[in-house]
Amino acid sequence: xxxxxxxxxxxxxxxxxxxxxxxxxxxxxxxxxxxxxxxxxxxxxxxxxxxxxxxxxxxxxxxxxxxxxxxxxxxxxxxxxxxxxxxxxxxxxxxxxxxxxxxxxxxxxxxxxxxxxxxxxxxxxxxxxxxxxxxxxxxxxxxxxxxxxxxxx
Numbered sequence: 001x002x003x004x005x006x007x008x009x010x011x012x013x014x015x016x017x018x019x020x021x022x023x024x025x026x027x028x029x030x031x032x033x034x035x036x037x038x039x040x041x042x043x044x045x046x047x048x049x050x051x052x053x054x055x056x057x058x059x060x061x062x063x064x065x066x067x068x069x070x071x072x073x074x075x076x077x078x079x080x081x082x083x084x085x086x087x088x089x090x091x092x093x094x095x096x097x098x099x100x101x102x103x104x105x106x107x108x109x110x111x112x113x114x115x116x117x118x119x120x121x122x123x124x125x126x127x128x129x130x131x132x133x134x135x136x137x138x139x140x141x142x143x144x145x146x147x148x149x150x151x152x153x
Contacts, residue, residue, distance in 0.1 A: 009040030010114050012087045019092035020076045022067055022136075027094050027105040038089035041112035043119030047127045049107035051100045059143035065097045065106065068135035078129045086122035087113055093126060095136055 018035040029048060036044050053060055068074075079091050093109040100106060109126050113119040138150040 009089075010087060012083055013038065013040075013089045016083045016088040016091050017076065017079050018090045019094065020072060020079060021094040022072050022075070023094055023096055024098045025096075027096050027108045029105070029108055032092045032094060032108045032110050035092040036090045036110050036112040038112050040114060041089040041119075042114050043116035044110060044112045045116075045119040045123035046108070046110040047123055048105060049127070051102050051104045051106055053102045055140060058146070060102065060140050061143050062099060062101055062141050064099045064139045064141075065095070066137050066139070067095070067097050071095070071135050074134045075130060078133055079126065081129065082111070082122050082126045085125070086111070086118050088122055089113055091122075091126065093130060095130070095134070097136070 019032065029046070033044070033046065051060070051063055075093055075095065079093060082088065083091060088111050090112045091110070095107045096105060107127070107130070109123060109130065111119055111122040111126060113122055139147060140150065141147045
């Protein structure tokens with residue numbers, strides 16, 4: 001039996017964007033994973049961004065994220081571009097704002113697609129475009145007492 005892309009499960013879902021959010025509370029991997037469930041998906045790809053203890057050769061003690069009021073709308077715009085390019089069955093993305101400690105989750109994104117390769121590619125595009133296009137800014141506090149603002153876009 002020949003495989004074709006004619007089966008509905010091989011196509012993008014009609015409304016694949018299941019969860020988009022900017023949160024000032026801890027993020028849940030389970031919430032994002034649950035949002036990605038789809039019986040036609042053979043691949044689910046998740047990306048978890050965490051606060052690391054260093055940047056640019058300096059020790060990071062903590063950081064804070066802030067965002068423009070349009071950040072959730074911009075995240076949805078990025079998600080819409082991803083679902084237009086890949087056969088996404090479900091997509092979810094949440095970003096944290098506020099003060100975070102080393103090890104905290106800063107962003108959780110994921111997609112489900114009919115196959116693993118497209119799930120990996122779509123998830124990578126999603127997180128890369130969020131980092132480059134969504135107006136979220138990081139305020140890093142270093143161990144030596146200095147600090148730095150880093151713009152996401």
